[in-house]
Amino acid sequence: MAELSYRDAVAYGIAQEMRRDPSLVMLGEDIAAAGGVFKTTVGLLDEFGPERIRDTPISEQAILGAAMGAAMTGVPVIAEIMFSDFLAVCWDIIANEIAKSRYMTNGQVSFPLVIRTANGGGSRFGAQHSQSVENWAMMIPGLKVVAPSTPQDVVGLMAASVRDPDPVVFFEHKSLMAGKAEIPDGEIVDELGKARVVREGTDVTIAALALMVPRAIEAAERLAGEGISAEVIDVRTLVPLDTKTILDSAVKTGRFFTVEENPRLCGWGAEVVSIVGEEAFWDLDGPSIRITTPHIPLPSAASLEDMAIPSADRIYKTVVESLDVGAA
Amino acid sequence: MAELSYRDAVAYGIAQEMRRDPSLVMLGEDIAAAGGVFKTTVGLLDEFGPERIRDTPISEQAILGAAMGAAMTGVPVIAEIMFSDFLAVCWDIIANEIAKSRYMTNGQVSFPLVIRTANGGGSRFGAQHSQSVENWAMMIPGLKVVAPSTPQDVVGLMAASVRDPDPVVFFEHKSLMAGKAEIPDGEIVDELGKARVVREGTDVTIAALALMVPRAIEAAERLAGEGISAEVIDVRTLVPLDTKTILDSAVKTGRFFTVEENPRLCGWGAEVVSIVGEEAFWDLDGPSIRITTPHIPLPSAASLEDMAIPSADRIYKTVVESLDVGAA
Amino acid sequence: MPMPTSRALGPDFDYALREPRLPKPVDRSLSGADIEIDTRLGMYRKLQELRQFEKRAYDLFMQNLVKGTSHLSLGMEAVATGVAAAMKPDDYTFATYRGHAHSLARGMEMGPAMAELLGRENGILGGKGGSMHLTDVSKGMMGSYAIIGAHLCIANGAAWSAQMRGTDQVAVAFFGDGTTNIGAFHEALNMAVIWKLPVVFVCENNLYMEYTPIDLITAVKNPAADRASAYGLDSIIVDGNDPDHVYLEARKAVAKARAGEGPSMIEAVTYRSGGHSRADPGKYRPADEVEAWADRDPIPMYHDRMLSLGTPEDRLTAIEREVAGMVDAATEFAKAGSEPGESSLMTEVWADGGSAWRN
Amino acid sequence: MPMPTSRALGPDFDYALREPRLPKPVDRSLSGADIEIDTRLGMYRKLQELRQFEKRAYDLFMQNLVKGTSHLSLGMEAVATGVAAAMKPDDYTFATYRGHAHSLARGMEMGPAMAELLGRENGILGGKGGSMHLTDVSKGMMGSYAIIGAHLCIANGAAWSAQMRGTDQVAVAFFGDGTTNIGAFHEALNMAVIWKLPVVFVCENNLYMEYTPIDLITAVKNPAADRASAYGLDSIIVDGNDPDHVYLEARKAVAKARAGEGPSMIEAVTYRSGGHSRADPGKYRPADEVEAWADRDPIPMYHDRMLSLGTPEDRLTAIEREVAGMVDAATEFAKAGSEPGESSLMTEVWADGGSAWRN
């Protein structure tokens, strides 16, 4: 057992995989000598050297193009795009090339490739450095999408993503970086496509992702005080999506809620709520509710950003109110 | 009254607005001398001249950057991005700059700007020239999203988009280009945010967009043969979204279906179905069903592409089957 | 609305009225170049394969047997031919939507290629990719990319991989003049140089970006060569209609890359005899320009050069006949293929062969 | 895991161990340049405003009154100062996330600027934008853009608009050395030239792309100047720590643009005395390099030059005092502002002032 921060878990997880597979390489801006702007890659250059840990120019298209070309010719790659907002400057390589090339070539190529990126708000960086864009990635056929909420999941899902033969977009949440937890010794390898019930409950189901998970848990604890038993699911991976765990819970509780940090329209919650609405329709006791960041760019002032992103308090109030309505 | 194809309606609508506003300009690749690769801008150069109708290099970021800078300094602009798939190469300018700058500056700038682009499948062009990406645009706060299904709507919604002071992404569907219809004489100006009930019905509601509208209508006619009365809604604009028309119909029929050309996950249908599920929950007689392109890149072979994109037949069968299930 | 005809309005309105850009005369001295005769015979055969295959493809469009679009290299065959002749079997090739010529030049079989254009299940991509995405990894043909720019960056990746794996493979990326104005071009060139990647960038300058003359929308005269210095590279311009000239420069660039001395960029000036794509009659080009370039067609020129070098006429005729047979066979193979069915629609999104996104 | 300390491993592992890149000596002859004394006094005042404002901003971070991040121009003030002095009030400015200096240089009031850094409702952006997005359209300050590259393209648009409206406005885009390697840079330069846009591109080459030495990741020595020829532009390099040198070249470039003769690109070589952003102690730079550049700080140098030109010491001291007063007032103004509330969260997404996406 060692205590590890979410931040340190990133380098820890990458190092585990780089020791296992000597062909695995990583590239990105300021990731080598500087150890990353979020200090998530500290120590990797020292251990693995400049051939395997590469600093790049500010050329996101060239970064992901290099990653794609290397992956399709047998070299597994981890590429860092510093902030997830910047996926927009290389979106063509991600959405049109990496995601589609295997299908277009009828399986001639595959992409053992992980795109790591710092996602989400809470840092007061404003609209261009705070977005939650997990729905951008979920929307594109051919991409797997992972967003861990704990240090151990960072390590285990990083291993699963690196070992997965398909392209994975791996979202590391800026506001979870400082959080610490105990990590078991030895190799940690998790599995993509498995959600986790982090809190059992019988009255309502709350599905959350990344930073929204601890907030959902906090809300659930307050709800318990009101006699409302909330089950909290950490979705963990959006693609593949563990609909079984989600549907089982929705059927059990009859009331389904999602907590999303991405802006409201066409978020992952809309997808999950639509699936639940279609496949668990006869088991629902009331409308499924999406708790999301409003459909606005993220403001930078602390007071505004805190109002925009779902809080434990907003989750708590929304659940209480909708149950009242349901009852009425 | 003049008969106009959807294709010619584009130039017709742009010309109407350029005559009205001498400051309105347009830029894009091969739009001037060549009249556009889809021949949607034929004649505009001759009438309005090379200062107002500009051929550009293959520099989508520079194209939309120029459009944004001109719009924010008082010159309204129509920019063409040849295929909607190419929005990916300038996604940063669209999603991070154009969409967010008004909010970030607290309203100091605005963007009288229309981004026109050819969207959708049916041309056997394959995965990089056939996508329906209306959900990409809907997902971004700060963008308005329009997708006409008829020649008259092309003209009327083009006028509404050009006159709207906010950025609009205007999707012209490749497979609708050849369709013709009568257009009234004189100025045609429509309104954003108004869906249209194109066929009244009492048993089920089918909401569709662009190419999916005629297919939904065809399916509805076949359903009538089975004694199923289907109401068909042409959503027309995704942002602003006419939830009132959609909810009224869902409440009336109690069974709600969407027909989407975009791939399944996080499509516009998921958003609409989630809204209906939340706000019309107690009025629904069965699960809402999304009929979509599967979550795969689009194949190029005619036989495969036709299987992928929702057909009138698939719509018909899906509705019939789900009503049976509902009844069972 | 008042619609003056373009012609009345002059060259700003109708590019066909602009000054023609004429080809340079053939450099006769190249017949003396140090190139094996077998290499030259091989190039003559390739020229014939590319030309006859694409002429047939064109006929099949006209019969509407090829759906979708298609971008032919008719008139431009010398570039793919000359470069391919300088490459080894395990080198990597990255092409654009205009990639039939490059795919065949690298050894893709004609049958599966033609079948792909027809959208048949026996196509090289099972009908999933189509004309714009021809790929044959078994031949080092790593793909045809239909969105401008990206594949230059991807070619870097293959070169980087070869560098890391310690093989002596070289990656070659073909692209057009218009592609030099998109951002990915700039990012790719810079990265290739700073990492000394074994990659060769080959610009096929056919004077037009689709329907727009390249000089109207490019800040420099030679879209690729005049940018080379921005990356510390030499400016290299070749006659793109002369296989020997292309081959000689490609041989140097490939050798340099193989030796670990980094990337090169070659600008091959050429011309497409037909339209940009299936739909395009190519009316935006001055008639005398089209004519002048037609007279510079690489194939008759190279035919004459082979004769002048002592190759007997019947040897060349035999090659032409063999190729004609290959094209007929390929056409039969393609037509015999069935249309891909339901069973393949949902396959090969993932490495496990499937497309499941949920449990 | 074995973790050798970087220092043991040398310059590939610790950029602070690389050869220092030292500044050129001051060009004394510039004191003789033909620049009005009032212009120079104005520039001295601006240098003081930028320096004192940002030092205060830094103090406020340390007191944790400024949340989020912030990128200072300490040591680089001569660039924004010299260029701004060459511009007219209605010219357009486009800056990066490192935009405090450029905003103030163009006349943004210190109070609302400081209040924005503190995230207050009396901030120039009502707290919605923050440090990285300072904008004041009333001063032609068209925005600070936090994603690399885009704003060069957007500056083209403002210049294009001026060209179409027939005004003589000029657009200026400031950007860093690292920005020259992203695609948008290339697209922007090409379009500016082919359309002869009245735009001036000013590269602030402070030798580092965030934490990485620019020479390690750029194919040419001068990231901007050595690329100018790729767009048919002249290579222009100035001493970015000398306001007079910057002003003289900017004056030429702005005059050229105003005269309708098209764009220019200026590379101003400078150095930031602090870290890249709030979080960065700047440890990746050789100590002697940091020192040498500290000795070339533009402000003491310019102070001496003003004295040598006969400006009485107390005149300069008076300016410094006035500016100190402005900064104190701005700080009070900012601290007095309240945090923005619910009422402004959902405003100004649309031109109607609201954010409704449905009826």
Ligand SMILES: Cc1ncc(C[n+]2csc(CCOP(=O)(O)OP(=O)(O)O)c2C)c(N)n1
């Ligand atoms: C990013 C992007 N923009 C636009 C297009 C549409 N398009 C396809 S080919 C082409 C012209 C390319 O010209 P060039 O690079 O000279 O190649 P050529 O077709 O002449 O061989 C354009 C604009 C595209 N495929 N991708």
Ligand SMILES: Cc1ncc(C[n+]2csc(CCOP(=O)(O)OP(=O)(O)O)c2C)c(N)n1
């Ligand atoms: C597209 C993009 N990639 C990466 C970043 C992260 N980033 C912010 S500043 C910076 C360094 C920029 O260096 P330079 O252009 O030299 O400007 P400087 O900060 O030195 O003034 C980087 C990489 C970004 N903002 N946008």
Ligand SMILES: [Mg+2]
């Ligand atoms: Mg071309």
Ligand SMILES: [Mg+2]
């Ligand atoms: Mg810098």
